[in-house]
Amino acid sequence: MKIKVARCAGFCFGVKRAINIAEGALRGLKDGEKIYSLGALIHNPQVVEELFKKGLRVAARPEKIKSGTVIISSHGAPAEVLEEIKKKKVQLIDATCPFVKYAQNIVRKLKKDGYRIIIVGDSAHPEVRALNSIAGKSKRSKKLGIISQTTQSKVNYIKEIQKILNKDFSEVKIFNTICSDTSKRQSATRGLLKDCDLMIVIGGKNSANTKRLWQICKESGVDSFHIETEPELKKGWFKGKSCIGITSGASTPDSMVKKIIERIRRF
Numbered sequence: 001m002k003i004k005v006a007r008c009a010g011f012c013f014g015v016k017r018a019i020n021i022a023e024g025a026l027r028g029l030k031d032g033e034k035i036y037s038l039g040a041l042i043h044n045p046q047v048v049e050e051l052f053k054k055g056l057r058v059a060a061r062p063e064k065i066k067s068g069t070v071i072i073s074s075h076g077a078p079a080e081v082l083e084e085i086k087k088k089k090v091q092l093i094d095a096t097c098p099f100v101k102y103a104q105n106i107v108r109k110l111k112k113d114g115y116r117i118i119i120v121g122d123s124a125h126p127e128v129r130a131l132n133s134i135a136g137k138s139k140r141s142k143k144l145g146i147i148s149q150t151t152q153s154k155v156n157y158i159k160e161i162q163k164i165l166n167k168d169f170s171e172v173k174i175f176n177t178i179c180s181d182t183s184k185r186q187s188a189t190r191g192l193l194k195d196c197d198l199m200i201v202i203g204g205k206n207s208a209n210t211k212r213l214w215q216i217c218k219e220s221g222v223d224s225f226h227i228e229t230e231p232e233l234k235k236g237w238f239k240g241k242s243c244i245g246i247t248s249g250a251s252t253p254d255s256m257v258k259k260i261i262e263r264i265r266r267f
């Protein structure tokens, strides 16, 4: 049984950066001081648990925070939430991924220029909620500006754009805000699908980009499983399979990918 690992495995740039920022802040933690991330810093429960052991608390909402330091997650935060935090006596550290910031700046510019803004993505995801908060109420305008959640699949984005182009408009601006790491991970996964008869997708069950990789695998018809940790593996999945493809989300540590490969080799 061959095991092939996607070229882009392990943390992406934005996740690495957010973890480095949090670990730097935790190293300077003084007695009695509290450091919070607003929502999960990244969408990987095992990594969030490790950071919790080092002292990083997760606050779901700003009302929960009275003092200390607040780190904005790699996904960014809605404008009204940032305003609420700024009114408190807390130190604010922004770990928003620069690719997410880029998308936010496009939304600001489109809004200023009077475009109706369409964001293609999961409306419940923190990144999209933040983008929506910047866009504000939808304008009645014949000028459309379309952007995507940074972790969308290009195929989905193009499908949605085609639907939008059937609407009535006088001008349309389309931005490719899918981050380069997401594109590379998705194409590396598609590459594995050509050779493999079983795919293991590793990453947080709450991770948008991991779920997207799993969706790509399932749509291909190749047997595919999405797991976070090695105890979830089942021996029966591998029966009769000749090539196992391993791909992982942007917030999955290399160490977890290695553990899972070692466990598969022992079956």
Ligand code: SF4
Residues within 6 Å of the ligand: 012, 013, 014, 015, 074, 097, 098, 099, 100, 150, 151, 179, 180, 181, 182, 209, 250
């Ligand atoms: S997946 Fe892309 S946008 Fe999201 S944190 Fe990583 S580099 Fe940034």
